[in-house]
Structure formats: structure tokens, C-alpha cells
Amino acid sequence: MDVLLPHSLDEALGLKAERPEAIPIAGGTDLMVDLNFGRRRPPTMIDVSRVPELAVWHEDDGQLFLGAGLTYATIVREMPEFKPLVQASRSVGSPQIRNRGTVGGNLGTASPAGDALPVLAAYDADVVVRSRARGERSMPWHAFITGPKKTALAADELILGVRWRRRRGPGSFSKIGTRNAMVIAVAGLCLVIDEDGHHVNVALGSVGPTILRASEAEQQIAGAMESSGAWKDPFITLPDAVIDQFGDLVAAAAKPLDDVRGTAAYRRHGCRVLARRAITWALDERRLPAWL
Amino acid sequence: MVVRVKVNDDWREAEVWPGASLLTFLRDRAGLYGSKNACEQGECGSCSVWLDGTLVCSCLVLAAQAHEREVRTVEGVTASDRLHPIQEAFIEAGAVQCGFCTPGFIVAVADLLQKDPTPSPATVREALSGNLCRCTGYQKILDAVSIAASRMGGKP
Numbered sequence: 351m352d353v354l355l356p357h358s359l360d361e362a363l364g365l366k367a368e369r370p371e372a373i374p375i376a377g378g379t380d381l382m383v384d385l386n387f388g389r390r391r392p393p394t395m396i397d398v399s400r401v402p403e404l405a406v407w408h409e410d411d412g413q414l415f416l417g418a419g420l421t422y423a424t425i426v427r428e429m430p431e432f433k434p435l436v437q438a439s440r441s442v443g444s445p446q447i448r449n450r451g452t453v454g455g456n457l458g459t460a461s462p463a464g465d466a467l468p469v470l471a472a473y474d475a476d477v478v479v480r481s482r483a484r485g486e487r488s489m490p491w492h493a494f495i496t497g498p499k500k501t502a503l504a505a506d507e508l509i510l511g512v513r514w515r516r517r518r519g520p521g522s523f524s525k526i527g528t529r530n531a532m533v534i535a536v537a538g539l540c541l542v543i544d545e546d547g548h549h550v551n552v553a554l555g556s557v558g559p560t561i562l563r564a565s566e567a568e569q570q571i572a573g574a575m576e577s578s579g580a581w582k583d584p585f586i587t588l589p590d591a592v593i594d595q596f597g598d599l600v601a602a603a604a605k606p607l608d609d610v611r612g613t614a615a616y617r618r619h620g621c622r623v624l625a626r627r628a629i630t631w632a633l634d635e636r637r638l639p640a641w642l
Numbered sequence: 643m644v645v646r647v648k649v650n651d652d653w654r655e656a657e658v659w660p661g662a663s664l665l666t667f668l669r670d671r672a673g674l675y676g677s678k679n680a681c682e683q684g685e686c687g688s689c690s691v692w693l694d695g696t697l698v699c700s701c702l703v704l705a706a707q708a709h710e711r712e713v714r715t716v717e718g719v720t721a722s723d724r725l726h727p728i729q730e731a732f733i734e735a736g737a738v739q740c741g742f743c744t745p746g747f748i749v750a751v752a753d754l755l756q757k758d759p760t761p762s763p764a765t766v767r768e769a770l771s772g773n774l775c776r777c778t779g780y781q782k783i784l785d786a787v788s789i790a791a792s793r794m795g796g797k798p
Contacts, residue, residue, distance in 0.1 A: 351660040353643065353706040375704060379684055382702040385661045386682040395660070397707050423696075444772020445750070446699045447684055531771030532685060 354396040359403040359480075362508060365396055367482040370505035372396040376404075376419055377450030379443065380459045398508065404454065409516065415478075417511040418454025422447075422466075434472065434540050438465045438523035444532050454509045460495045463556045467495070468540040469523055471553035471561045473514035481507040488513065491561070498559045519543035520635035522628050525555070526620040527611075536612040537620035539600070541628035543636070548572055548581050550632075552625065557617045558605035564625070567599035571629060584636035593626055600625035647708045649674065650718030658705045665689045665700040667708070668715060676716035676745045687773030688746040690753075691715045697753040699772070716745035719752055728752055731790035732783070739777035746773050751787055760791060 354372060356362035366372060372394040375381050384390035398404060404419030407429065414432070416425075422439035426448065429436060442448050442465045456464035457477060470477075470491050477494035480486045483506060491512070494502050503509060521542030527533030538555035550571045552564040571592070580586040606617035646655040647664075649672055656671035663682075668674045668691070677700055678688035684699040691700045692714040700713075720726040728751050731737070738744050747770065754761055754769040761769065766787050775783060 353660045353704065355706060355709060375707070378702045378704055378707070382663060382704065383683040385704075386663060386701060391661070395704070395706075397704065399707055443684065444687065445753075445769055446687060446690060446697055446772040447702075449696045450698055450702060529771075531768070 351391065352394045354394065355400065356396065356398070357400050359401050359508075359510075362396065362398055362401050363480060363482040366508055367506045369394050369396070374398050374454075374458060374508060376452045376455050377421065377447075379447055379451045380455060380461075398454070404510065407511075412516050413513055414516050415511055415513045416453050418452060418457065418509040420453050420511070421449060422451050422453075423449045425453075434521040434523045434542060435466070435469050438469045438525075438538075438540065441465055441523070441525055441530075441533075441535075447532075453512065457494065457509050457512070458501065458503070460497075460499050460501045460560075462498060462558060462560055463534050463538070464561075465523075465525065465535060465538060465555065467491075467561045468538050468553040468555040470512050470514070471563060472521070472540040472542045472551045473517070474551070475512040475514040477512050478510040479503055479507045480510050486510070492563075495560050517542060517544040517546070519545040520632045522631050524624050524628060526624065534611060537604070537606075537617045537624060539621065539624040539628055541625070541632055543632050545581075545636075548576065550575070550629070552600055552603075552628075554600070554604055554621055556611075557621055562603055562605065564600040564603035567596050567603060567625065570599055571596045580633075584633070588633065593629060596629055597622040597626040643706060645705045645709045647672075647705075647710075648712045650714055660704075660706060662705045663701050664691070664693070664703040664705050664708045664713065667705040668700060668713070674715050674717050678742055678745060680742070684772075685774065686743070686746070687750060688743055690746040690749040690773065692749070692753070697750060716749050719748060726752070727793050728755070728786070728790040731786040731793065735782045735786035735789055737779060737782040737786035739775070739779045743773060743775045743777075747775070747783055751790065754787075755791060755794060759794065761787070 354365045373392040375395045404417045406417040422442045425439040456466045476488040478488045523540045525535040525538035535556040540553045554562045574592045575581050601618045601622040604621045606614040654672045680686045680688040682701045684702045689700040
């Protein structure tokens with residue numbers, strides 16, 4: 351076993367090209383557990399935690415870029431205006447875990463329980479990757495995550511980060527678990543409203559083999575807002591039956607399994623509850639004065 | 643591989659298996675047994691240390707990732723032979739039962755009080771949410787934090 355310790359992105363991409371078998375390690379919150387328990391013995395690891403180019407975020411022309419090396423603690427500290435992302439980041443593990451765990455780690459591990467992933471999915475994020483030989487390419491999040499713990503990352507590539515177009519409108523992330531801290535989600539949901547495009551995007555985590563979008567529910571609620579005039583006038587309220595139907599459609603989009611953390615029926619019910627709460631919060635927030 | 647880490651102001655160098663954790667380096671190579679080895683999966687916080695000033699679970703850091711970097715352990719919370727005010731507060735409040743989780747809690751509390759010398763009860767609970775006490779003596783631990791915070795008067 352060997353550990354490579356690059357100090358720049360160029361150096362890291364060069365090493366990954368020469369040693370495509372090298373498994374990237376950043377915060378170690380997934381890989382170290384496997385090492386400690388003897389479940390994995392990668393022949394080579396490449397420590398990307400010292401690559402400064404990965405630990406950045408910036409916004410250009412309404413496009414937000416999150417570097418793969420950004421920790422959840424940094425997001426919580428530096429990005430308060432990105433509320434759903436901060437809510438998801440703050441729900442990750444504990445202070446110790448948030449100080450180490452990274453956005454790139456959630457992407458690389460591609461577990462359906464990665465808390466940042468429903469947020470990326472709700473924003474239709476693109477994943478940006480790079481290799482020394484072929485340079486940079488990007489793809490939609492659903493093309494990057496190809497299955498449970500499977501990604502489209504080539505052996506000589508590293509994840510640079512994710513990019514999405516910033517939307518005007520409220521949103522939230524919420525999850526269900528047995529505690530507020532140190533919990534792998536039983537169900538997680540991110541809902542974002544796009545005031546300009548008249549879209550409501552809903553993504554689900556931990557209730558299927560990968561992150562899921564609740565497309566039918568998205569169309570139902572956006573349509574109800576259109577026909578009632580709620581897009582134009584946020585004080586127009588939607589009937590309870592519409593909110594309940596939205597919850598049912600979100601629950602129907604889940605593809606949950608029974609496992610140690612919860613039954614499929616409980617997860618589906620959880621999605622319904624999270625969906626009703628999230629849309630109610632968002633509609634309420636639309637009624638707040640702009641200066642608040 | 644050879645890993646060199648500045649631990650509590652002293653450079654320590656040792657040969658480790660490349661897959662070894664920083665916790666293994668600290669306990670088995672540097673002979674610092676304050677950081678405890680319990681869950682090995684970042685759940686319990688017993689191995690909490692600072693890596694370049696950031697609170698981390700040393701079981702989830704590859705020893706190689708700490709190469710040429712600075713680590714502070716519970717042994718380094720105070721430079722003198724006297725106990726740190728947080729340690730005194732734990733004794734006074736009866737916040738030490740079996741004692742296994744105590745070093746991790748001391749480090750996490752010290753990290754909290756450095757950042758927020760007068761934390762609200764909710765802030766304390768969130769800051770300590772990554773540390774488990776299997777004796778379940780949480781109330782006395784919370785009491786110890788208030789004693790320490792009031793006694794330190796905003797000084798870390």
C-alpha cells in the first residue's frame with residue numbers, strides 16, 4: 351500500500367494519470383472506516399486534502415461553483431445565503447465530521463444517503479471532472495451518479511466540484527433520522543423554488559438506489575400555482591388537498607427498501623411528511639416581505 | 643512509510659503502515675494514550691484532536707494526511723503540569739464516570755470555548771453532538787461546560 355501526497359491540482363492529476371488505481375481520500379469519513387475495519391485495502395491512495403484548488407467556492411455570472419474539497423463546516427461558515435445547502439451541510443454527522451467531510455466525498459462515494467446530494471439534484475447541478483490527458487468535462491448529476499455507489503468518473507480523473515445556476519426563490523433541506531446529529535438519513539428531501547422559471551424542484555435521498563427527483567409532484571405543484579395565480583401573487587393560498595396530493599406524489603416517487611435504519615413504508619411516509627412541510631415552508635417564505 | 647507530525651509542539655517521526663490512522667500513530671507510535679480508540683468510525687468522538695487547529699476524529703485521518711502538519715491532543719490542552727480549567731470543571735461537576743469519553747469531551751469543549759466563550763445551551767449541545775458518553779452522564783458534562791465557561795471568563 352502506498353499514499354500519494356500531492357500539493358497542487360496539476361500534481362494530483364499527474365499522479366492520478368500515472369496511478370489510475372489510486373483511490374482519492376479527502377476527509378476520510380467513508381474510506382477510513384473501511385480501512386479501520388479491514389473492509390478495503392486499496393493498493394494506492396491519493397490524499398487530495400492538501401490540493402488548494404479544490405477547497406474553493408465562487409460565483410460567476412449567476413453560476414455557483416463548489417469545489418470538491420470544500421468541507422461541510424466551511425459551507426456552514428462561509429455560505430449562509432445558500433440556505434438549502436447550509437441546512438444539508440449542518441445535518442451531516444457532527445462538528446468533527448463536518449470539519450473533514452467534503453462535497454467531493456459525497457459525490458465520489460455516491461451513496462444515496464449523502465446529505466449534500468439531494469441539494470445538488472434539486473438545483474440540476476453539473477459535476478465537473480478533470481484528467482491530465484483529456485482535460486475538463488462536466489455532466490449532469492444523474493449522469494455522474496450511475497447507481498448506488500457507482501459513478502461515471504474515469505480512472506484517471508478527479509472530481510473538481512459541482513456547478514449550478516443560482517435560482518431566485520425559497521428552498522429547504524430536511525431529513526429524518528433517530529437523532530439530530532450523527533445520523534445517516536432514513537429519508538432526506540430538498541425542495542427549491544425557481545421564481546423566474548416557475549419550477550418547483552424536489553429531490554429525495556436515502557429512499558432509493560440513487561438520488562431521485564419527484565418529477566410528477568414537481569409538475570403538479572407548479573401547475574397548481576400557475577392555475578391559481580400563486581406564482582404572480584404569493585398571497586393566493588393553495589387548497590390543503592393540493593398540498594396533500596403533492597405529498598402523495600412525492601411519496602410515490604420514492605423507491606425505498608426495508609433495511610436496518612427503517613422500513614420502506616416508514617420511508618415513504620417520511621417523504622410525504624417532508625414534502626408537505628417543505629412546500630408549506632417555501633410557500634410561507636414567498637409571502638415574507640423582501641426586506642426580511 | 644515514514645510520517646512526521648508536530649504533536650503538542652514536538653516533532654514526532656515514525657514508520658507506519660500506509661493505511662494507519664492518525665489515532666494509531668498517536669497511540670502506538672507516539673505513546674500518547676489520551677486519545678481513545680473506541681468506534682473507529684467517527685461516531686463517538688473519543689479520539690478527538692486538533693489537526694492544524696481544526697477539531698477532527700483522529701481515527702478518520704490517515705496518518706499520512708497529518709505528515710508535516712500540526713496536531714494537538716488532550717495531553718497538549720495545557721502546557722503546565724496543572725489541570726486546564728475545563729478538566730477541573732469536569733472533576734468538580736462529577737462529569738467523569740468511567741472516564742473513557744472524557745479526553746474527547748475535554749478537547750471538544752476546549753474547541754467550543756475557543757470559538758464561543760459564552761455558548762448558549764443549544765450551542766453546547768450541538769458542539770458536543772459528536773461525542774458519546776456510554777455512562778450517559780450528559781447532564782453533568784453540560785454542567786461542567788457552564789462551570790468552565792464562567793470560570794474562564796471568555797479566555798481560552
